[in-house]
Amino acid sequence: MPGKTLRECWGTFDRQQKETVIISYAQHVTEIFDINVPSAVGSTCGGAHNNGQTLSAAPFMGRGPTPLAPEVYTNVYDHIDYVFTAAHAAARASAPSAPDAAARAHLLALLHAAATDDARACVLPRGSCALAHDPDDGDVVVHARTGEVAGLLDWEFHALVPRALAAAHPAWLRHDGVHDPRCARAGRWWLAPRAESAEMLALFEEVVKSKSQAYYEALRSGSGLRSILEWVSEMGTEDYWARLRRWMTGQKMLPQDKPAVKKQKSTMFAP
Template identity: 30%
Template structure:
């Protein structure tokens, strides 16, 4: 399916959207020994045999849509085992267990449309890998559907995302007031906190953080160790200088965030992009997927504009990696962001205040966790220079200044 995408010059192209399937299989067709072993393990916990599969995702996890002989359609998500790396295996297992627990907790404690988990299997005698079997939710991924929605439906999708389904409910759920990734509480049916699981095991935290200041110091430390800043002495020296300047600015900014409502810890989906949201033709949000990366963070970091509307920081066309594309044009993104800000301002003033107050800090975090190559932090430095010129407009969501 071709969808409109914009390049850094603002030119529109029609590119392949998120695949509806990477590979289809039906009974009678050839299977690898590894896939045959895995499907046999799945069939041990399904009510009937598997007649066909579709590979929905194949990168960090294997996600299959399976059709059974009795007509049921389910989703199976396999956690790939690590290849002889105990540290990576612990990371993979930890995010699998955390995702399972959080999805079950959200189904019991919220109205957020997460898939219902039918079965959980761990690697062992009966299974070659950890996997879960879930219900299949209706709808299409927003990445493929957004351009097909009417202007009214796009605004309705923002309203539905905030008010009825995800964002504002996450903002108000009762969660522990420490910074990290969730684990089951013991005893009880609540949540506890473990060190934050990163999108790569090398980016995970080694402890739980009590304050926003501690967490920001951790992120700066990770960036200084990141391969993205370059390997040479010159690149590292330039990067360290830029990061020190930015950290000094952040420390000053943190002193202005005095309201307890801005520092209250909030549950957030760390990967809430347009391929992890399902919508119908009217803009109703029908599913929120892929909770393996989530965290509890201060409100100023946990809130934000929808990721697919971003032309900021690492998505600013002047400084973005060459691999970045945009699924919404700049002018439309400005209008939809304005609508989003208006919606949350009416529905939850504290959310809106965190949205405004945290705009600069969230941009900094996006740069610190970005793993695209940036030797010497030259892209980051260019953004810092441009942001200084914007002045007070950094914190005004209704006055978004487009890039020149």
């Protein structure tokens, strides 16, 4: 595939070239979103032609604690349960002590409950799934002269998921969730400062809304659930539990300790 990665080119691009990247990328992801896929949660395998489809479902392959699901799921709730069952097992196996294991289990239980609540609030039409691929800046190939996106690489961890999970903002522009500078893993770097990223993300939303109302609605409604599942996939990275706790605290997911009230001696009946 001719071209260079976005990581190599973004810093050399002028404003017009960067906007071309965003517009072209939006075209790619909305076209991928509209590919006819099975109504299942998992990964894909080729060769099937049932009902006009050229893809069939296989068990989900993910990052972190979810290397391979035991089966293909027919709804997002079963998929979420699988993700957190695998996460709890990985957390127990890696905990250095019983108190650490309990603390990790508590965080995961809170995340699991939040994920289930967010799934209920998402736009999740029954039987409506899409092909998901969330490339980073090293997976997006662009024409170095124009900024036009030539293609997307690294499909190893693609997935079939409900549409609210398939739509996503460009990862290389994000400063939220696992990409929040206050919570990101060591060595994480950003292609653009926060202000420029915000402008480009706004352009991305504008373009996808003009091309696919369904993608835009999925993008907006699924952001909370996507963030939670991204955090689970980060498990095993450096300082993971401390970073996760910081993020959950910022999202007000953790019970807040009430400040102690100091009792004062009443003087109402003092002599």
